[in-house]
Amino acid sequence: MKIACLQFNPTIGEVQMNQRRASEMLEKYQPGEIDILVLPEMAFTGYSFENKEQIIPYLEDAETGTTVSWAKAQALRLNSFVMVGYPQIVKGNPDKCYNSICFVDRNGDLIETYQKTFLFRTDESWAEEGPGFKSIHVPGLGKVGFGICMDLNPYKFEAEFTAYEFARFHLRQQSEIILCSMAWLSGGVNTVDYWCYRLLPLYDDTYANGEKSSSDIQNLDATRNRNIIFVASNRTGTENDATFCGNSCVVSISPRKQIRKLRTLNDHEETVMVVDVSHLL
Template identity: 40%
Template sequence: MKIGLVQFSPIPRNRKKNIEIADGLTQSLEKGDVDYIIFPEMIFTGYMFECKEDIKDFVEDGETGVTVTWAKELAKRVHSYVQIGYPQALIKDGKVLYYNSICIVNPEGLVRNYQKSFLYSQDEKWAEEGPGFQTYDFPELGQYRKAGPGICMDINPYRFEAEFTKFEFANFHKSKGTTFFPCSMAWLSSGDGEENLFNYWLTRFSPIVLQEDQADYKPSLIAISNRSGTEKDTKFAGSSCVIRVDGFKKVSLLGYLHEDQEGLIIVNTENNEEEDYDEDDE
């Protein structure tokens, strides 16, 4: 499978300009170049919103909104799944609720929306909790057809209050037999470096990484698209990556972007070949 990871620093609250950046990074893609493209969390709006009033002009419908419509066009053009984060407005029981969401669009334009289940403190200022983790069946992805998307804080302990070793996200997906974990993130930089960040992310997938090999064992893919840059003095970690898990403690870092790089990379998960399509070293 060929996975595309997009990483850049969005201009806060400038959806038009951010779409232009994304267009520039993906314009050279053709059919067959990629099977699944992942964009970061809330990449067209920026992440730092302070209340519902602050974000109300940027929330979108999950079927016809600006971001979903753009994702549909890209998915159709390159015949690929497209996953991208955005703030969603959803009507439930007559009330308009806001969610930190991702849409996943297949090559035929079918849209699935997943709402972030575990909110970070910044999300709690405006968003509702999603209904829970989800596993989707995407037959076109072959052995990685069981996909469990995540949004940033989803892989952490609930509100940082649950026990660290509860591993809610990973254990849920282990029980479902999920083999592909596409994650859209706005993960903050701790300043500890990429290697420590990769190790932390792997730790949060411990139930998957530490599975004992069985006769019917299936390899797993962890694919993370994280934004870069700084917004309101908050620095983000970048370091988008694809990691393959081939058995008990058998992990391979197949491709990644550095913390401050911007661009698109495509990682072929079967032969470990990484292709740089539009990458800028800052």
């Protein structure tokens, strides 16, 4: 199985131009060369909107929006699953908006819309919290979990740092592939190391308890015989005062609780990174 992250620097508000740029980056790939394609959070609209009034012209519905339509077309062309982020407006309820991702199958059918559960301060100016984390069974892939950027952090940065809400959810759900669309900002820490640290309950039993007993964890370990694959597709560039750090990555966690960074991009690269994880699944 080949998993791809498309890391690039979209221009805020230039949706069609950003879609053309992403399509051009994918032109050289043929069916069979990518099995799962992951793009960043709000990949085509840009991210740093200051209020709801600014983002209104770019809100899309989950069925026919321009981002979902792009994902469906690429899924069909590449014979690949495609995940990409966008700002969602609920059809029939225009006051309800979410920071969302669409997940499209190889046939170009939308199989999941996930709405960001933990909002960053930029989201709070226009979006509602999603109803909760998600992990679903996908034929041909297994148990697939979804995340968007801030979901990896403690809730509102107010919860205990060791709550590990996102990682513990996916531990309980026995997620086998975890896909995250990011608009992660540059900071003073190694980004990929931090993401791995936020996944601690998946590979260190010291942090696994919380909502499961130790016997539950042991039973889960006994049934897990394949790696967990974590994928983060981040963006690059600067919008207003926000600088994004790239570092898109594919990480594996073995049944023996060993974590390994398979490949990582740097903070400025604009490219499609393809990682073959067939030997791990």
